[in-house]
Amino acid sequence: MSVSRLELEGSTRKSLPHSSRIDWHDHSRHQLIYPSRGVLEVSTGAGTWVVPPHRAVWIPATVAHSHRAHGPTEMRTLLFEPEVNPLRLDEPTVLAVTPLMREVIVALTDDAGLTDPQRRNLQAVALDQLCRVESLALRLPSPADPRLRDLTGILTDDPADRRTLAELGRAVGASERTLSRLFREQTGMTFPQWRAQLRLHHSLTLLATGASVTEVATASGFRSPSAFIEVFRHAFGVTPGRYAGG
Template sequence: MATGSEIDAHRHDDHQIVYAGRGALTVTTGRGTWVAPATRAIWVPAGTVHAHQAHGAVDLHLVGLPVGDNPLGLDEPTVLSVGPLLRELLVAYTRPPLDDRPERSRLRAVLLDQLRAAPRRAVHLPSPVSPRLTALCALLGADPADNRTLAALGREVGASERTLSRLFRAELGMTFPQWRTRLRLHHALVLLARGTPVTAVAHRCGWSSASAFIDVFRRAFGHTPGAELRREHG
């Protein structure tokens, strides 16, 4: 998939594992957006209406599993960490010929074992429901570097700080600062997949300095944004 290209909303009768071997892919449903660079894959349960968007040139790998075969026991989209072995298994399993040879069945069994053991990563950006919260989230989505307070943003969308704080907890399950940090990390992963330098990512996503960005990114993902950039672009 070329950068910026999209696959419109659709659904599958089977479960699906979506993996971008290069670049980053976002999967969006009515509940929010999940982002996965080459170090992560996304589990999409059967029947889930979802859309894809590519960020950077994406090598897309898709693994389908029958609706009765749910090795992870998950009923909502989930981001899974992809280590070197799982990466090679996903690439090898989706490489032609896609037939029923015994060796491919053995490969599938190992792949499922690795998926069960894969750590789950919270890269989900939940979507709001109420109009005022939707308007506020759209403002920050258009400019993650917007540093206005919740009270200032509330004046623009016609809601009090107290009302918005309540809506963030009720609809998104987190506080406003937590959601804004999640939004910025989401945008950071997309920008890194496109090859944007770390300092520029920090500035465009609203961190006061590159060191502050690096600290938050490392605590969220266990490695630095520089390491993420090198994985994507050597």
């Protein structure tokens, strides 16, 4: 089959209320999911990806995953045949979405009176744009070691927990040195890097609910709103205030 073909059968636009979940499932086709509103959290056995507005997530065929909406979320989905994988991605990946790509996804998922030639033209633009997009480091890896899972569970329940790795180690029955090694081996991150990513993920989900910058900074474990703003700007290129305002 030609890679220029985009299979759109079953493409959808779905409104998800805040905190709603779509349970574990998989698909025979690749998916490109774009939340035109809200924040979408995508989980697999390997980790969690947070998909904020103006981003999309590529989910490869047959990968089991679940969704959770943060804030009222509008989820738009395009389906690609298994042979169509322009970026050669084999795990969920968050992608930057250009303004043109956003408009194409909206047009294809709304399907408001498109003729067949118009639809084919938009499909060609979608594939062209997909070949050009940038992948973003928004994954939060899930470790396999039970002690590390207990530790990451503690922090996921309360990202504002300020205990050191040594203090958390006493809570899960492992030394700081062991946990530090396991973080590098099983997540590809150091403990501070993993916790920083967790806090950024949490901040995105809270901003989607309309929480203030100060509230988000406190609940996500940042030492001050100014520290949060600086970290957020470095990660996403805008301040959280501008980001939340769209």
